Amino acid sequence: MTKDMSYEAVMLRKGEIMKKAIGIDYDKYESGSIAFDYEKMMRETGYSLQEVQEIQRSVSVGNTPIIELKNLTKLARKLAPKGKGARIFIKDEACNPSGSFKARRASVSCYHAKKLGYKGVIAATSGNYGAAVASQAAIQGLKCIVVQECYDSRGIGQPEIIEKARACEAYGTEVVQLTVGPELFYTFLILLEETGFFNASLYTPFGIAGVETLGYEIAMQLREKEGRDPDAVVVTNAGGGNLTGTARGLIKAGALDTKIIGASVNLEGLHMASDIQFNKKSFTTGHTGFGIPFATWPDRSDVPRSAARPLRYMDRYVTVNQGSVFYMTELLAQLEGLERGPAGNTSLTAAFKLAQEMDEDQIIVVQETEYTGAGKHVNAQLTFAKENGIEIIIGDPSEEIPGKNIILPKDPSYININDIELDRIRKSYIRNAINHTGVRSVTKEDLEFLAKDTKTDVEFIKNVLDEFGVKY
């Protein structure tokens, strides 16, 4: 029997393909309404923190150094009011085998795929996760395919994504490169069906459990070094998994008072699925084009229920501009002797400003760095930006218009953050939850679930529902 391979037919087989490719029966955790049992899903399908630690130790993932950025702290204090300027620490995740924290996520997925007897893994990713899965698959002796959104219709590829393709091939992975468009998912499904490989999604409980060790290590390392927990941890936020896993790890370590701050590069106005705008951006991840849609509707991912639920854990969400992140990448190299990739420095840029609001005796942790190389480099990105008609200006970053210019701060006092109003994001999430499930009235279980999933309370949810005119 030949299967119908048309776009519509393959998309209709999505549920069936995914079930085979992940091996999780998500229906078990559904309530039939908005709510689902998140913690039960994480517990039953994931791995315990201790198991993850053992898996990661066996493949040399994790236990990366935590470094105090003394010169950057000193510079921040010069710009801060007297008595302000928290100490800035950074978790050097670039030390992982594939050069980013994504090795943590990939290690658990690949271990699991191997355990279940899959012959290979597939990941749909244009980011560091591709190289991470490729590296971990190589360790486990699994075949690997990475599907990338890479080129615009002129065949011009984003340098950072091309570098990721190169890295994947270095690990013996097959890279399938596509032009812009969410129909990447169609190709992804066809490949899963054809090969019977495991879907090493970023959004399964395995992927998130893999990041929990990062949060846990931060708490443990700081306790050892400084005898205390961090006051704040800043996480670059895109699909929400980095933030979710890190926060869960901190909670598991008992660091309950640590504030979790998400940071994204502001790409407002650029449509992520636009062919023309694809190469007008200088960041391919860690930006608002993923951060906002995934926060307001996490279940848009490639699995039925995403284990990455950033609003559950986020205390604050800020944006920074592209120019400031490039500037901070330069500063990290010039003042701290750490040459790292730009995208990972999104949270560092936010932390530099946040530290100036905090007291001198407080500690703020930037929870990642990533490797740098050809394509994944400030010069490569700025050269590419110029070639695509983007103007590079030294001035006031608050005037940056994504897709038109990149503004480097004329001195460090011009580095700024913008707060995203979390209640607005929460409301948008609640609206999406209602629309996607099509419920007419919200159950008591839903109310409690929504309160948890937005880090609010039932009163807040009731007020929002009243505003929307939805019964409960």
Place this chain on the structure above:
Amino acid sequence: MDAKRGDWVRIHNIILEAGQRAQNVPEDTQKVPLEMWVKGFLLDESANIGDRVKVETYIGRVVEGTLVEVNPYYKHNFGKAVPELLYVGRQARKLLLEGDEKDD
């Protein structure tokens, strides 16, 4: 003849034609096809650029497509000189020292 059996090549395919794109994609993307590139070892005895060929990918999958490149390689790099960036380190180092001089 551009390539012979066993050569490492790159092939190209149209996955969705311009008129077949998903409804939710922006207008500019609707107007262009969804394209795909993949690399592999040529399975045909010989072929020229532009021919329809079959390849075996690095992990052993067989894929058909149009031959576009033989011995493909990466051309991404560290970019050109970006003079706009040169002030960053010098300025920051100077700012760091300034206060110290006053303290002394």
